[in-house]
Amino acid sequence: MKEKKPLHSAMPDAAKPAADLHPRRTSGIPGLDKLMEGGFLEKDVYLITGTTGTGKTLFCSQFLWDGLQKGEKGIFFSLEELPQDVLHDGEIFGWDFKKYIDKGDFIIKYEDPFEITDITTVVKESVKKFGAKRVVFDSTSIFGMVFENEHELRKRLYQLIKALKETDAVILMTAEILEDSKGLSRFGVEEFVVDGVIVLNYLGVGDVSTRSLLIRKMRRTDHSKDSFILKIGKSGLSIEKERTI
Known part of the structure; x- marks a missing residue:
């Protein structure tokens, strides 16, 4: 008797789920990828959020x-x-980023937030030109330190995130939230535009x-709902491993 092929093997690309059409890139965090179907989806933007000192x-x-x-x-x-x-900071963990800068594979691009006029264009063009x-x-x-007008701030953030989603890269953005905040970001717009949100928390009880x-949140991904x-x-x-909170 011939072994039956799985149904999904005969599906044309147009009929496959959207997530199957883009490869995933591993997180580099041992134990995390299995919680989100193998990693981050290419072309998606993810928010890494949490209070100060959580490891963002x-x-x-x-x-x-x-x-x-x-x-x-x-x-x-x-x-x-x-x-x-x-x-x-990378050297502390044995990560020699300078070696890859010298090879032309890595860039650290610092921008003074008070001097740059169009961060969206700078970021988008840099990503495409470098092939990141x-x-x-x-x-x-x-x-929040640059744009005092809340409407302008939210508009600029929205434009930046949408522009990044037009590249071929996986994008991670960090956002710091205030202690005891119930929101997922400082300004309440990032989490609605990005494709995924990972929350890092710092729990202190006594000396522990x-x-x-x-x-x-993670669009097009069957992810764990537990805190680890x-x-x-x-x-x-x-x-x-296997330790939830």
């Missing part, structure tokens, strides 16, 4: 490092940290403190 920038740097090990070019756009600080497959934008929270990770313990070790972040 570290998460993004680890994502970029993972890509470099797989031959995927990356760009780190920073409105906060200077390039030398990004390099130093992984991009980090750190951080959307700085927009724990970081956690929750995939709050997030550990920082010598090699960076990792999900503590």
